[in-house]
Amino acid sequence: MLSGLVVAIGFVLFLGGFAWGAVVYQPYTVPTDSMVPTVTPGDRVLAQRIDGAEVRRGDVVVFKDEQWSDSPMVKRVVGVGGDTVKCCGDGGRLTVNGKELDEPYIEVEKLDVADAPGGSASRTPFEVTVPEGNLFLLGDRRGASIDSRAHLEEAGQGTVARSAVSARVDALAWPSQTMLERPATYASLPGGVSKAGPLRLQLAAVVAGAALVVLGAAYGPVVRVFGRGRRKQRAGVR
Template sequence: MSVRGLGRVLQGVGIAVGLLGLIGGFVLLAVQYRPYSVPTASMVPTVQPGDTILAHPVKPQDIGRGDVVVFRDPLWGNVPEVKRVVGLGGDRVACCDATGRLTVNGVPVTEPYLATGLGSSLGSTKFSATVPAGRLFLLGDNRAVSLDSRTHLGVDDGTVAASGVVGRVEGTVWPLGSARTIQRTAAFDALPGQDATAHGPLALAVAATLGGGALVLLTAAAGTVGGLLTRRRGSRG
């Protein structure tokens, strides 16, 4: 086989592999994730207002403390909202210890994801709530502005049904400049019970989509450049 023929074969293989990655990653994203728009600053800095997030479906029994979730609740307006789970059924959630940290079952929790300067601020009013079975206690990462379980303490201690969760947030997809994955937190790992859950294949799907697209473009460009150089050498000969 000539060098030119070998180049064509390699180009074809590169484009085929790139298309497989591009299409496969896109299909995985479409099947496994749902987009939601975030209108408020209640989850800053984890999620910015105006971001479009990707949420992976999750069963109620698989939700863990520390998960960022999208949920609906009739008493909260029955619209998709995004908050962080800090208490599960049976937990006692309270504000606060001597240094201003949230406590869960009497254990202070250091939360590194909170908005700057608000790590010790859960508001001026102390609270204590017991989470009923099958329900969740939810707080925003931007505690100074978030309307969350603290606002609804009068009904079921401010909790929402775990069955109302429609997905676990694993990343932002828009705007493109801030697209990224949202990592699992280890803040609650010292507590017994269900911690933040392992995330799905978002990073793999994004890498396959972007990598596949880049491979197709680079392979096609290399083939075009190679063809031009070959014709130029032929014309000189």
């Protein structure tokens, strides 16, 4: 009875973790190199299904905007409604509301510019005030990404409505298995950064469930073997 109960609990955790993950997350294959080095072409990512209202600065999001492309795209949110996003500040860094961002995840463009000895966060200079309800999006590989900078002359200055966002990337699933950390540089700005999704908890449920199934299935036979051994010992003593 104990063995069966442990196996049953294990199956519930194992299948429940998978089902929970299928409801909350969607897999997505990144086709371009615009998010290198964070995400490379062909990487399989897990993106948490969210409402656009939940998006925070620093999030890597999946969205679809007809003015950009007919296919879903993956970019990083650097500005939200009311923000003034500018490039570039001292040392070639991006600024949000006058605060320079430390973006260790980007691939900077090396420029022969006296006031930007370390490179530049963008070859295209710009200054945009993001409309309320919209997002300013950039790729991490600034030299190759077609992002908000390519749409500065359009209505909204290249911004995208929050409602266009369908998911937020939480982890790389293949070929590597890595959680995407929230950039600390955005934490001091109003609203802070988003919280991690429930992926770790879901994985823990799956692993714990698998372990319980194996242990529960093995418990019965092990007890029976030991039980036979003890009975034989008692019979021998008599």
